[in-house]
Amino acid sequence: MKIQTITRTVLAALLVLTMSSCRQAAPKLSESVEIAAMKGPTAMGLAQYTTESLEDQGETPVSYKIMTMPDEVVTDLLQGKLDLACVPANLAATLYNKSEGKVQVAALNTLNVLYFATNNVELTDLSQLEGKTIYSTGKGATPDIILQTLLAKAGLTIGTDVTIEFRTEATEVAALLQAEEGAIALLQEPFLSSVTMKNDKIKAQLNVDELWKQYMGADSQIVTGVLVVRKDFAEANKAWFDQFLLDYKASAEWVNQNPAAASKMIETQGIIGAAVAEKAIPNSGITLISGEAMQKALAPYLEVLATNNAKLVGGKVPAADFYYIGK
Structure with missing residues (x-):
């Protein structure tokens, strides 16, 4: 498994002066948090957050890594070694089914690529x-x-x-x-x-x-990547997680608005090279959509996948509790 851990030293060195420093302080976690993202566009929208914020968590230990093997992400989530992960949309459905509802989808992070x-x-x-x-x-x-x-x-x-x-x-x-x-x-x-x-x-x-x-249909949506969370983690750390979703949304917006600066972060994190990243960002569907809008977009898309090949979603379309609405 190829894993690249983003260290405090690298995070502190990257383009800090180009980014906003007014992010709201995250509520304290009741436990440490382990975050991973699959290498590729699925990880790109989180680049600003992981560059600016992870090194300033106070007493809260937060770890972030880029992963390349889907099977490893599945295993680590099911075993509780990961709390949050950015993964392909169909893999999120598989995780829900394999975990018997213990893994939820919290947001869409990548649309069409x-x-x-x-x-x-x-x-x-x-x-x-x-x-x-x-x-x-x-x-x-x-x-x-x-x-x-x-x-x-x-x-x-x-x-x-x-x-x-x-x-x-x-x-x-x-x-x-x-x-x-x-x-x-x-x-x-x-x-x-x-x-x-x-x-x-x-x-x-x-x-x-x-x-x-x-x-x-005009409201139909291709969904490439999503953010998933262990249900028990979200329940135990709701205030922190809801703020994290807001911070992630701000990060995705910043990446879209600042492709040149974002591409340097993306390269440093080992996702893809800066030159390719800068060109690809506008066409990579980077976003952060949560709540009911997420469910409205993702549920019909998973239905299409399941109708054609149920194995792609873990055997069946997830039930309504698959979706973390955050209310």
Whole structure:
């Protein structure tokens, strides 16, 4: 497992003068808190908070780390070694089911990161994919379900009207897109930004979030990442946790508004390189949505995933107590 712990020394050194110092003091915790984030866009919105705040917790011990292996995050949450974690949306549902309701989702932190990209070819509508090959990653996983759903809504049959070639890693899809003129790929950030920096003929042509709203309804939402919390921790530390959500929201907003400064923090935390991060931030769906708005957006999305592949959400759609509303 690759884990990068953010130390007090690094946190104190990073761009402190560029950030607001008027954050409300967090209520004292009844216990220490262990926070983790999966490497990638899911971790990016928390960068300002973890840079500015974790080193100033007074008597409250707070630890933060970047993790790369989903199975390790699951194990640590289920064993109580982690209290909060930024994870893929479908993994949150799996955690709820595996823990029998002991892990809740508290906020959406990453919306859409997927785009149809092409190498030197125009693409303005899904109907133009007829007779084409699309490179993608994640066969049977979330990107595959999104792709299947959109193509079906557009009246395209996979295997007849359009061909999908899957690769195991997004880096493989990016390499194919870069090497093959005329190639079309479904590719996520930050891999899209990375490859467009290497080849100016590669363009993001269709925003998958816009397509999702077009075919699934204006209020529909793709949810890539979420914040989960152990239920007993949230109950024991409600005042601290509710303030943390406010601080996280401020951090996500700051990252979106200050991509150049935020990208340096993101690189220091070992998430992705600064140059790629700065380019990717505007297209990475960084947000913090909690409460009823979170439930309204996430519940229908999980229903779509479960209908197509129930294993993606741990066997079944979570019940209403999956959602930490915070009232």
